[in-house]
Amino acid sequence: MTQDPMIDEAVRRRIGPILNDIERRDGVRILLAVESGSRAWRFASRDSDYDVRFIYVRPLEDYLSVETRRDVIELPIDGTLDVNGWDLRKALGLVAKSNAVVTEWLTSPVTYRRDAETVARLLGLARTCAHxxxxxxxxxxxxxxxxxxxxxxxxxxxxxxxxxxxxxxxxxxxxxxxxxxxxxxxxxxxxxxxxxxxxxxxxxxxxxxxxxxxxxxxxxxxxxxxxxxLSEMAPRPGAWDRGPAIGAANEAFRALLRTERS
Structure with a gap:
């Protein structure tokens, strides 16, 4: 792997075990983990922190519970690493709303973990749903x-x-x-x-x-x-028909859960 000038390799080596610990502790699988801040934007300062963001999926049984689970996992900021992630259901819900942040995660040039097939599906959906x-x-x-x-x-x-x-x-x-x-x-x-x-x-x-x-x-x-x-302000978008996007996100969610179970 070619060394990324924006990423300290010592820090990169710390991130893998942290993601492994999250999977073990929370019983999830991380589908994507990326850099999301100035290091991914390619204009980091010498003292910029690391903004690690991830999308995770739980076992199917967790989604069939009457209990509502928190859909975010956050770790305390330690001065260098800011690590948090979203449940797949939350990420897909935001994709259906044309959320820019999710699409940025899916296209980050700095990747720490990636399920290529799943990410390709999510990115295709995000582009299709883009408003x-x-x-x-x-x-x-x-x-x-x-x-x-x-x-x-x-x-x-x-x-x-x-x-x-x-x-x-x-x-x-x-x-x-x-x-x-x-x-x-x-x-x-x-x-x-x-x-x-x-x-x-x-x-x-x-x-x-x-x-x-x-x-x-x-x-x-x-x-x-x-x-x-910026002389012309972009107007707040009015209501638009999200039905097709929600339907596509639901279909993707079910398909990905079936894959996780198999």
Missing amino acids: LPALAYHYDRSARRAWEPGDGPIRLKSYFYALRPTLALDWIRRRAEPPPMDLPSLMAGTPLPDDLRDAVAILLRRKQVATEADMAERVPALEAYLADT
Whole structure:
């Protein structure tokens, strides 16, 4: 396996046993475990933590109980690792609602564990169920939470937390399809002026050696792109017919449970 510059191999070696412990302790099987934060987005700082996210499935009998089980497994944050996951039923329910986060997990470039056949099925379902107005609204709000126009210094982290969802919003508007998760893929597939690409490259080199708290001066090319793309607010999506998506998610859930039992 080629070493990922964003992932410390000593940390990667810790993650496998942690996932094994979760499976033994909670009686589940982890279908997918990925990196979901800035390390997967490809703009980690030198002190960024690790955001490990996973999707798990329980034995069929657990889903046939009159008791309602918690559908999230969370471990205490230890300063380096932030590990938590969602039950398959919860993940599929969110897929049916066109939740952007689930799709990002399914397309993360950093994978710690992966049931390839199951993930391919879930990703295909997520793309089929994608409701672009809902995705656009999600990325629009994410960008606006991270960035406010102004003249004073801005956290370097905030610039990237604004740029990635803004690019995703731009991608949806231009291509009418769900965007990729990571910054390099978004930039590669979006027509951008050279001065913006050069500015982002410089900021990326800075961020690799910066801390999460480091500040940056405003970059005119980046400010102009954010302002222009966010000048039109993505509206909150109205109600849409989720019936087909719910039906497809239910079918996938039952099929995957039958596979688990066999």
